[in-house]
Amino acid sequence: NAGVMQNPRHLVRRRGQEARLRCSPMKGHSHVYWYRQLPEEGLKFMVYLQKENIIDESGMPKERFSAEFPKEGPSILRIQQVVRGDSAAYFCASSSGAGRAYEQYFGPGTRLTVT
Amino acid sequence: GENVEQHPSTLSVQEGDSAVIKCTYSDSASNYFPWYKQELGKRPQLIIDIRSNVGEKKDQRIAVTLNKTAKHFSLHITETQPEDSAVYFCAASKPGNQFYFGTGTSLTVIP
Numbered sequence: 001n002a003g004v005m006q007n008p009r010h011l012v013r014r015r016g017q018e019a020r021l022r023c024s025p026m027k028g029h030s031h032v033y034w035y036r037q038l039p040e041e042g043l044k045f046m047v048y049l050q051k052e053n054i055i056d057e058s059g060m061p062k063e064r065f066s067a068e069f070p071k072e073g074p075s076i077l078r079i080q081q082v083v084r085g086d087s088a089a090y091f092c093a094s095s096s097g098a099g100r101a102y103e104q105y106f107g108p109g110t111r112l113t114v115t
Numbered sequence: 116g117e118n119v120e121q122h123p124s125t126l127s128v129q130e131g132d133s134a135v136i137k138c139t140y141s142d143s144a145s146n147y148f149p150w151y152k153q154e155l156g157k158r159p160q161l162i163i164d165i166r167s168n169v170g171e172k173k174d175q176r177i178a179v180t181l182n183k184t185a186k187h188f189s190l191h192i193t194e195t196q197p198e199d200s201a202v203y204f205c206a207a208s209k210p211g212n213q214f215y216f217g218t219g220t221s222l223t224v225i226p
Binding site: 059106109 | 147149151157158159160161164166204208210211212213214215216217218219
């Protein structure tokens with residue numbers, strides 16, 4: 001199955017710790033999007049990346065959050081000094097960026113709990 | 116930026132009846148409108164999409180209509196079944212851009 005992969009699926013962190021969320025796009029996809037979903041709410045865009053480039057980070061909080069998509073390996077969303085309000089499901093989606101470029105396919109998500 | 120509104124927020128229908136979910140968008144440059152279904156604790160799954168050069172698209176029991184002039188699009192599910200129960204999200208997008216999602220509709224199909 002060459003679907004979008006995310007790990008870990010569940011992550012528990014204490015306040016002040018760092019959280020690292022990983023996303024491997026579908027095979028052949030070079031565009032990655034990160035979204036955050038609070039309980040019983042919709043999906044909010046955070047950042048859009050292509051290999052080695054951040055295309056749009058307009059949805060990222062200014063502090064503590066960063067993202068990267070290196071030439072090799074998965075995309076990583078990093079949250080430093082987590083707070084309780086960071087508890088949410090974080091989904092990544094990938095797109096081919098060519099042809100039927102608009103379709104985004106979602107990974108299973110990482111559910112972050114900050115205690 | 117784009118603003119997508121979705122209604123209703125909750126919808127209950129009897130099995131076999133139709134369900135309609137409506138979305139409006141604000142940016143006339145948006146030209147791609149996907150619909151996602153999300154079951155509890157699962158990932159959003161693309162169920163149907165429409166591009167702005169098309170007014171209607173159908174896939175078995177699911178159809179989507181788009182009115183570009185009025186900037187609204189709708190999801191229609193006919194002959195609903197209990198397994199259609201989920202949260203449905205609409206979205207609007209421009210090429211190479213993020214998706215702007217609606218706030219979701221929780222659909223319950225009552226057997």
